[in-house]
Amino acid sequence: MYRILIVDDEPMIRKGLQKLVEQSELPIESLRTAENGVVALQRIKEERPDFVFTDIRMPKMDGLELCQHVAEMDADIQVVVISGYGDFEYAQKCVSYGVKEYLLKPVSVKGFKGVLEKLIRTKSKVSSESFIAVTLLEQWASRMEQAVWMLQDAELDLVLDEIQEELKTKHFKLNRVVDMLAEINTLLEQRLNARDVYVMQRDFDLAGAENEEAVWACFTAAIHGYLEELKAKRKGKLKDPVEEAKLYIESHLAEEVSLEEVADHIGLNPSYFSQLFKQSTQETFVQYRTRRRMEKAKKLLQQPQWRITDISGEVGYADHPHFTKTFKKYEGCLPSEYRQQMGIRA
Structure with a gap:
């Protein structure tokens, strides 16, 4: 089943x-459209298509710029440029961005x-060149399920390291x-819920991740999240970890409190805590800490x-110029200057 995105500023086309x-009559999973390159990029981030058919001349972002952005994503997306005879020479510039197919209007x-x-x-050939067997995915999920259920952080990290290394070699x-x-996440969630003791479910959306590092951080945080959630359920811990933090x-x-120190205080994995904190507050740990420091400084001023x-010093800055x-x-x-605005002599 394949996902297709059609990009053209003319509704009829x-x-x-x-x-x-x-x-x-080919196997199509989803078929979406976009009226220009800007909207197309948003669609791609929401759900990566297998094939993109794009016009050349469009407002806001033309087809050439769209092809450039797709190439920079390093994603296995095949692009077809649709152009009129007058645009064919312009369309050929897309070759440097990996475009290999053209369609002339009228199609x-x-x-x-x-x-x-x-x-x-072409996609079937590329997909068959390198793959990971489903049985291996299931083995990883099974080992992670056991590690999560037995609250074995070290074993869970070991499996995650194996997965990361295997993906790198491919x-x-x-x-x-x-x-x-x-x-893998779906398989793990199914296994945990099959025990029919607790309902385990993690928010897990990788569609907007821009690179492999961001994808991996999101994945590991979600996996550790199962363990942390199970740990809290077994302790009957009802306190909100973010509020505790x-x-x-x-x-x-x-004090110069680190994210790791706070995570340790409330008993969470640092990576999972970082993701959970940002998801809850819409701020990173450092952004939140800085904001609270500045708000306290304003009160004292x-x-x-x-x-x-x-x-x-009272708000954690030993270096006075850094505070300023x-x-x-x-x-x-x-x-x-803030003090002067308050009518107070500095």
Whole structure:
């Protein structure tokens, strides 16, 4: 089953190409459209297509720029450029971005089907060159399920390291890595829920990840999330870990508290805690800590008895110039200027 994206600024042409896809009678999983390159990129991030058919001349972002962005994604996406005779020379520039197929307007049923079949043959050949057996995916999921159920962090990390090393040796495109990790997560979730003790489910969306490092960070955080969730359920721990973290940060604003230290305090894996914290607060750990420090600094600056140099230490900045620079970046003025605005002499 294949995913197709059609990009053209003319509604009638989009509809016509959609009809050609439907008439091809080939195995199509999804068929989506976009009116320009900007919308197309958003569609690609939401769900990576196997094939993109794109016009050359479009507003906001033309086909050439779209081809460039797709090439930079390092994704196994095959692109077909659709152009008129007048644009053919311009369309040839797309060769440097990996475009190998062209369709001239008006597009015929026979021509379109021929190109689509060729794309499918090429993709099937590439897919068969390197793969990971389903049995191996199932073995990984089974070992992770056991590690999660027995709360064995070290064993879980060992399996994750094996998966990462295996994927590196295969040199897969990003979209294939995403698909396989999503499949492993699904297998693990099914095994955990099959025990019929707790309902285990993690938010796991890799579609927007821009590179393999981001994909892997999201995957490992989700996997560790199962273990942390199970640990909390068994302890009957009802406290919100993010709220616990906030309270800890608040009481240690004068210290250089690290993410790892806070994660250890509330009993969570640092990688999982980092993902959970950002998902809950819409801020990274450092962004949140800095904001709370600056908010506390503003309150202290409004009290004349506090010297500015003392305030910097009270909110965790041993280096006074660093505090001044951070405050100006956050508030738009120096601490002394902020005081003057309050009618207080610096």
